[in-house]
Amino acid sequence: MADASARTLTLRRPDDWHLHLRDGAVLNAVVRETARHFARAIVMPNLVPPVATGAQAAAYRERILAAVPAGMDFTPLMTVYLCEETDPADLKAAKAAGIIHAVKLYPAGATTNSASGVRDFSKVQKVFDTMAEIGLPLCVHGEVTDPAVDIFDREAVFIERVLEPLRRRTPGLKVVLEHITTREGADYVRQGGDDIAATITVQHLIINRNHILVGGIKPHYYCLPVAKREEHRLAVRAAATSGDSHFFLGTDSAPHLDPAKESACGCAGCYTATNALSAVTEVFEQDGALDRLEAFISLNGPAFYRLPPNDARITLTKGEAVDYPRKIATEAGPLTVFDPTFPLHWSVAE
Numbered sequence: 101m102a103d104a105s106a107r108t109l110t111l112r113r114p115d116d117w118h119l120h121l122r123d124g125a126v127l128n129a130v131v132r133e134t135a136r137h138f139a140r141a142i143v144m145p146n147l148v149p150p151v152a153t154g155a156q157a158a159a160y161r162e163r164i165l166a167a168v169p170a171g172m173d174f175t176p177l178m179t180v181y182l183c184e185e186t187d188p189a190d191l192k193a194a195k196a197a198g199i200i201h202a203v204k205l206y207p208a209g210a211t212t213n214s215a216s217g218v219r220d221f222s223k224v225q226k227v228f229d230t231m232a233e234i235g236l237p238l239c240v241h242g243e244v245t246d247p248a249v250d251i252f253d254r255e256a257v258f259i260e261r262v263l264e265p266l267r268r269r270t271p272g273l274k275v276v277l278e279h280i281t282t283r284e285g286a287d288y289v290r291q292g293g294d295d296i297a298a299t300i301t302v303q304h305l306i307i308n309r310n311h312i313l314v315g316g317i318k319p320h321y322y323c324l325p326v327a328k329r330e331e332h333r334l335a336v337r338a339a340a341t342s343g344d345s346h347f348f349l350g351t352d353s354a355p356h357l358d359p360a361k362e363s364a365c366g367c368a369g370c371y372t373a374t375n376a377l378s379a380v381t382e383v384f385e386q387d388g389a390l391d392r393l394e395a396f397i398s399l400n401g402p403a404f405y406r407l408p409p410n411d412a413r414i415t416l417t418k419g420e421a422v423d424y425p426r427k428i429a430t431e432a433g434p435l436t437v438f439d440p441t442f443p444l445h446w447s448v449a450e
């Protein structure tokens with residue numbers, strides 16, 4: 101489809117396999133930014149209070165659909181937030197009704213709005229067993245919360261201490277290790293067989309921890325899992341651009357209003373929906389991997405989730421630097437768009 105000198109790419113319309121849309125004023129402002137480019141998205145359930153039941157997922161889905169501007173075609177794929185009280189029968193019913201496509205595991209305290217997450221994994225083993233039985237994937241925020249573990253080691257330690265034992269206890273459970281940031285994450289998933297996959301974000305293809313900390317603290321580059329050393333960024337980037345079916349785009353676009361980011365205790369999350377597709381295309385071009393872009397953004401995700409790829413196509417065109425907004429206005433205040441640090445040249449025909 102694409103060669104190194106391509107200036108136009110026509111690809112199947114992509115999906116975003118990890119997205120935060122929030123609610124209310126922010127939802128109303130950000131949903132169009134995603135719907136412009138992506139046909140579907142796995143919508144994260146970490147609202148306050150969390151989306152914890154099938155009924156709450158159905159109600160959130162209605163609020164999202166009501167916020168999609170007229171004439172735009174966007175399908176939210178809902179998830180439920182795993183709590184120690186989650187009822188396996190409720191998940192079964194919500195999956196059978198086509199409302200939910202995954203369950204999200206947040207270790208309690210690991211990230212934004214994760215206070216209701218799981219503390220004692222033995223309390224949710226029945227839920228995992230049911231999910232394995234009905235083929236409902238588990239999306240995992242893969243970081244331990246043990247205060248004794250260094251924040252830069254939390255993903256690798258999670259794989260060893262939590263994820264591998266959980267998968268051994270629950271044969272057949274399909275797992276997405278979300279937003280991987282390490283060589284260990286990429287290696288584990290690549291070698292993990294057909295029941296595991298990983299999402300990779302835009303920012304983790306582009307930034308390492310220096311971007312956050314050198315020359316002053318840059319709150320808009322702070323997200324969780326936090327960006328690691330350069331060698332890890334390169335390993336994650338190689339996984340994305342390899343075309344390997346275990347890896348697909350989940351932007352983890354995570355809007356927080358500017359005052360909440362630019363603060364003495366700034367929130368974790370990068371807002372990337374607006375320029376995600378241009379940035380990912382630029383990355384694949386930089387690495388001579390445009391022929392593997394469609395696998396990463398449009399094919400590998402649906403295959404893992406056992407959904408058909410989109411029939412619609414998008415056209416990406418290379419030209420002068422793309423002029424995308426630096427901020428998105430919402431009725432609650434501004435959101436800063438992720439700055440990839442280099443100009444983007446690929447625009448998307450809408």
Ligand SMILES: NC(=O)N[C@@H](CC(=O)O)C(=O)O
Pocket residue numbers: 120146211212213241322323324325352354355368369370
């Ligand atoms: N990635 C982040 O840094 N933040 C996400 C939560 C998450 O995906 O862990 C958010 O909801 O803001």
Ligand SMILES: [Zn+2]
Pocket residue numbers: 211241242278279324325
């Ligand atoms: Zn997360």
Ligand SMILES: [Zn+2]
Pocket residue numbers: 118119120144352354
């Ligand atoms: Zn996220």
